Amino acid sequence: MKKTVLITGASSGFGKATAELFAARGWNVIATMRTPQDLPSAFVTRLDVQKPETIRTAIAAGLAKFGRIDAVVNNAGYGLFGVFELTPDEKVREQFEVNVFGVMNVVREVLPHFRETRAGCIVNVSSGAGVFGLPMISLYNASKFALEGFSESLSYELGALGIRVKIVEPGGVTSTGFGERSAKEAAALSSKVRDYDAFISESSQLFASMRASRGADTSATAERVAEVIFEATNDESDRLRYVATNDILPLVKARRQTSENEYMALMRANFGARRSG
Template sequence: MKTVLITGCSSGYGLETARYFLANGWKVVATMRRPRFDLLPASDHLRILPLDVTRPESIDRALATAGSIDVLVNNAGIGLFGAFEATPMSTVREIFETNTFGVMAMCQAVIPRFRERADGIIINVTSSATLAPFPLVAAYTASKTAIEGFTASLSHELKAVGVRVKLVEPGYGPSTRFTANGQRRMEGLITKPYESFAHEVFTGFGQISAVTTAVDVAQGVWDAANDTSDRLHYPAGADAVALVRNAEG
C-alpha cells in the first residue's frame, strides 16, 4: 500500500484529492495549517498533520511524523486577484512565500528521502493561468509560472536519481475558495481606474461553461501519481484541456 502526503487539504483541490486517494486504497497524510479532523472520513489509513509550508521547522516536523511516503503532492497555495499597480510588494512576497518558495522548500526536504531509495514522485499543482494569460492575476500567475519552470528543470536532474516530477495544471474552478481565502489580501486591489475592466472580467468568468471541479483535479493528481512515464504536464478540467489543445493547434 502506497502513501501520499498532500499539502493544503483544508478545502478545495487538496481536500478532494485526499478523499480520492483514500477511497482508492492509499494511505494518506493530509496536511493543513490548522488541522481539522471533521473533513475526512475516519480511517486507519489516514493521518491529519499540521503543516505550514512557509516555515522550515513545520516542514521538518510534518515529514518526521509522516514517516516514509511514496508521493508528495504540493497543492497548498493562496490566491490573489487585483490590479498589479495597486498590489503592495509585501502582498506579492506573501504569495510567493507559499505558492513558490513553499513548494521549493517541500521539494528540497523530500528529495533526499526519495533519492536514497531511487524512487518517489513529486507532483506540483499550478494553474491554467500558466497555460494562457488571464487579467488581474499577474502576481499569482508569476508565482505559479515560476513553479512550472522550476518543475521542468527539476524533472531532468531528478530523473538521473530515479525520482519522477509532475505538473498538474487545474483550470478555472469556481467551486474553490480562491476568492474567500484571499479576501483580506485582496481588499483595495481593484482601484477606480480598473473598476469597469474588473467588472467585465468578472462577468466573463460567470459566462464560462466549461470549468474545473475539485474531482477533475483529484483525478489529474491520481493519473500523475500512477503514471510511470516521463510525462510532465497533466491539465485538469475541461477548460484546461481545451487550452492545451488550442495551443497545440
C-alpha cells in the same frame, strides 16, 4: 506494502478530495494542513509551507508512522485577484512565498528521503493560469508560471535518480475560489486609483461569465482533479503535464498548438479590455 502519500493543503478543495481518494484506493495518507482537523482514513499533521520547521516535523512524523513516503502532492496555494499596481508589496511576496517558495521548501525537505530510496513522485498542482495569462490575476499567473518552469527543470535533475516530477493543471481562476473574493478584493484595491474602474468592472463580468459556463463542465470538480492527481502519481512514464479539467482545454491548445500570433489574437479578442481615456 501499502504506498504512502503526503499531501499539502488537505483541509479543503483539491487537497481534501485527493486525500480521500488516495485513502479509498488503499494508500496511507499523510494529510497536512496549517490548522489540523479531523480527516477520516488519514494521518493528519500540521504543515505550513512558509515554515520549513513544520515541513521537517510533518515528514518526520509521516516516516515514523508509515516507514516511508512514496509521493508528495504539493497542493497548498492561494491566489491574488486585482491589478498589479494596486497590490501591496507584502501581498505580492506572500503570493510567491506560498505558491513557489512553499513548494520548493517541501521538495527540499523530502528529497533526501527520495534520494535514499531512489524512488518517489512529486506532483505539483499548477493551474490553467500556469499556461496562459488572464487579466486581474497577473501575480497568480506569475507564481504558477514560475512553478511550471521549476517543475520542468526539476524533472530533468531528478529523473536520473528515479524520482518523477508531474504537473497537474486544473481549471484556472474558475476553480480556485477567486470568484467568491473577486468583487470585494477588487473594490478594496480600486478605491485608491479610479483609473482602473472600467477595466475591473469588465474583467469581473468576464470571470462571472467563465464561472457560469464552468457549471456545465462535469469534469471541473475537486473529485475530478483528485482523479487526475492520482493518475499522475501512478504514471511511471516520463509524461510531465496533465490537464485536469475540460474547461481550460481550448486555451491550453491555443497556447501550445498554435502560433504566437494566433494565440495572442485569440486572447486579446476574448480578454482584452476596451481602451479608455
